[in-house]
Amino acid sequence: MNSVTSKWWDWRVLPAGMRFFCEHYNQDYGNRPVLIAENGMALRRRFNNGRTSIRRDRVTRSQFLQIHVQEVMNLIKSDVPLIGYLHWSLFDNYEWGSFAPRFGLFPIDYMKGTDRLTEDHLGDTPSQTYAHLIADSRKELKVTEVAEATEGKIASHKGHKDFWDDH
Numbered sequence: 203m204n205s206v207t208s209k210w211w212d213w214r215v216l217p218a219g220m221r222f223f224c225e226h227y228n229q230d231y232g233n234r235p236v237l238i239a240e241n242g243m244a245l246r247r248r249f250n251n252g253r254t255s256i257r258r259d260r261v262t263r264s265q266f267l268q269i270h271v272q273e274v275m276n277l278i279k280s281d282v283p284l285i286g287y288l289h290w291s292l293f294d295n296y297e298w299g300s301f302a303p304r305f306g307l308f309p310i311d312y313m314k315g316t317d318r319l320t321e322d323h324l325g326d327t328p329s330q331t332y333a334h335l336i337a338d339s340r341k342e343l344k345v346t347e348v349a350e351a352t353e354g355k356i357a358s359h360k361g362h363k364d365f366w367d368d369h
Contacts, residue, residue, distance in 0.1 A: 237285050243305070
């Protein structure tokens with residue numbers, strides 16, 4: 203049980219869990235579209251940006267993104283009508299009463315202001331990784347084909363607005 207109840211900066215990375223819940227909600231709630239929201243990974247960092255210990259599993263945010271975007275791609279190719287994936291979060295922010303948990307694709311050095319940075323305190327560049335993953339995914343899926351395939355799944359849900367109409 204210790205691996206499940208660890209501190210937020212050491213929560214286990216389980217992309218298969220994301221797939222499990224997407225499939226579960228889709229099946230149990232009548233094949234409704236699924237939106238993955240607030241999926242991210244915390245890094246521990248002090249307000250003054252002092253370095254702290256790295257994660258026990260040594261996973262970087264870029265690695266987290268790679269394995270989760272791959273799982274999103276697998277979901278899109280399966281029968282789950284996935285309508286989106288939202289990484290948490292765009293910037294480091296005030297979370298749970300502290301600036302210590304860092305979730306942002308763009309890190310912020312609060313001691314120097316609120317400018318977004320491209321590289322975190324570990325030398326990782328998650329915003330660049332995410333941009334490349336999205337571009338590669340669009341090419342792989344040929345976005346128009348995905349929109350057409352998903353349109354039928356979403357349109358069949360009574361009263362549900364078609365996600366692709368706005369995009």
